[in-house]
Each structure stands twice: as structure tokens, then as C-alpha cells.
Amino acid sequence: GKAEYDDLLKMTATLIRSGKARIRVDVEIEQAESGSAVCRGWTEHAITNSEGRPIRPPQWLKELLAESG
Helix, strand or coil: CCCCCCCCEEEEEEEEEEECCEEEEEEEEEECCCCCEEEEEEEEEECECCCCCECCCCHHHHHHHHHHC
16 A cells, blocks of 8 residues: 555554563554555664663563553
């Protein structure tokens, strides 16, 4: 599918825990009216301390991930 200027789009982002110090965000964009898929993708994020070392997610993030399913 494709999107053009002024199209009304719907974006859905899903958080997924993908490791002890990582989360993945799956994203899907579609045309709002027709539901036709425009694109899909994902990003992966490392959780680190101030020195850049991997750490387990903080409690608030664990709660957010639990709420998202």
C-alpha cells in the first residue's frame, strides 16, 4: 500500500519484551478508512544505566509492558 499527503492513517504500536535488557516495538500503519496496510516495521531498544551498561527494566517499564499484554 501507499500513503499520500493528507491521508488519515492509523498507527498501532505494540511493546514486546525481547530480552532481559531489551524491548521491541512493533509498528503497523494502515489507511484509517479502508484498513489497507501502508507499512510495518519494528525498533529494538536497549535499557542501560548512565554508564551505558545493560540493566533490567525499571519497575515502571515492567508495569507498562504488563499492561500492553
